Amino acid sequence: MRILDGFRNQIALAMAGKKGSPWGSGDNSGSGGDDGDGDSGGSKPSGPRNPWLPGGGGKDGPRRSANIEDIFKNRGPEGPRRGGGGGGFKMPPRPGGKSWFPVIAFALVGLWVFMTGFHQVERNEEGVVTTFGKYSRTIGPGISLTMPAPFQQVYKADVTTVQSIRIPEEGTEKLILTGDQNLVDLQYKIRYRIKDLKQFRFQLAEPRQTVVEVAEAAMRASVAEQTLDDTFSGAGRAEIQDRVRSRMQGILDAYRAGVTVVGIDIEETDPPAEVVDAFKDVSVAEQDANAAINRARAVEQQILAGAEGDTAAFDKVYEEYRQAPEVTRRRLYYETMERVLSNTDKTVVETEGVQTYLPLPEIRKRSQAQSAAQPSTITVEGQ
Amino acid sequence: MGNIWQDHKTSLIAIGLVVLALFSTIIVVPETQQGVVIRTGEPVRVVNKFRPDQDYGETGAGVQWRIPIIERVEYVDKRILDLDMEREQVLSSDQQRLQVDAYARFRVIDPVLMVERAGTTQGLRAQLEPILNSVVRQELGRFTFAAMLTAERGTAMSNITRKMDEEARAYGAQVIDVRIKRTDLPEGTPLAAAFTRMETDRQREAATIRAQGRKNAQIIRAEANAKAAKIYADSYGVDPGFYDFYRAMQSYDTTFGKAAAGQDKGESSIILSPNNEYLRQFRGR
8 A cells, every 4th residue: 555655646746846837847846867869958848748648738736647658767866856845754865876666666557466376285185267258278387477356367166075065054955856755864975076176167057056956956856766774874874875866977977077076975765754753663563573583593592402302312212221221220210219208108008908098187287287288188099 | 758649649549549439449258148238139150059069169259249339249048057846736636636847957048038028037037938738747647646656757758858859949948858857656645645655664574583483483394393203203213112111211200300400390109919920939939
């Protein structure tokens, strides 16, 4: 700002410096020692009026438009200083007694060229250079030089980083119809990369929105080819992802969008919130069924182990029995009888024809003593 | 230096005017636009017109010329533009309702025709939108609800694109692609009915799974019993006579033997006849 103000002041002062015509008699300005070419020296006191302004060139007031020659004529330390009462800002004198103007002008031009002519393209970027709107070349990473702003322009974009778009937005539900007319709430991510920057830049009016819409269309078409259960299974999801990717790539290539679809990630497939309980019950039912099967398997193990144990015991005894059948048989019989009869009350009835006496009162007494016990009386008949 | 002006002012002014004239004859057409040059209301030519086989940089984009004052330039987008369809309710051939969202992608291929018939790109959109709506509704309405959802949609979409394209050509536009973004059940009863159906479907599935589980458990148990029976038969069948004896011994043990800890068998009294096999040796024979 300060520089600009100074510049404007300088113009204003240059104008104010001239009484009479702004074009004429520049020789009386300041010492004029170094620019005294002499050819303008008062020879034409009434020069032509400024053609761009309405008449009245004799006015003293500063003019907005100044001839560059006049300004140059005023250079030197005295020029700007003279009559500079109005402006508060004064340029310090430049060594060598020259005007600041060329320096400033040069700096401005330099700045302009530097700001709009040098382009740093990052490692992951490419730039499209247009000359008056016409595509001229694509520049790679590094610093490139182009013509300054209105002539050449550069559009830079990231072409290596994979960009991702999540659909739908976080926390919202997006219901998609499946092939069996069910609804599924599906969230996915599109990963894409710019393949051809100039196509991306020039071919589509809204490249990013196009990518999203194409993804939507491809996703819905692909889900409509699957059943609801497939969308929940890993294999079905993988297939959907694959189909969406190739569909999208096909459509975008047909548009010549300059986009590579890197991948589609289905992040979540859920049943709609309204029916989620019924879906949960299905998995509970699966658990229940598995539990029933597990219990049956436990019983199976018990039964089989019991059978194997029983038969193994029998086989062992049978082996012995085969060695000496009669003896083993007797031994087993007596051993069993010992265990059985040692544990019971015994009554031996000697004489035939005598009625068997059952000690019923005693039994009753016993049963009263241990009410829980069930007395039993067994008669073992002879063989 | 100041004298340059004085000496050459006429030529300087002339140069200035020439430069000014030059600037007013230059038009800058960006790569993304087509310029229709209109001379006194009549479109005379098109700069940077879309041609499918042209690569960027070889088109007519960039600096172009015109006759100042009498020629004016109308810019028309050269890129692929999108046309969004309003959410429409489509009735399938089996009288079910479906909410359909579609989009079309189009490009102005004849900017002169487009400027004449539709004016601006906005105007073109306004013309094409009702066409898209009616074509989509008409074409999809031929399908059953199920077919709308599934693969048959492919043929429907190409039909729609073709019809759309025919209509759009009249406005100098080419329809590249029409696609259905979403198909949804309408809010309210149809959606609720779908949810109910899904719910009952799952309930049936859950019941089936549970019954299957029970069935499988039963089968497992039965198979175990069968296997056990076979094991027993294989082992005991070798000598049924001995098995009978052996098992009887075990049974007496269990019935009359000492009760195991925590088990209560009740008391037993046994009355033996002297003829009993066990007492055989009593007789001293």
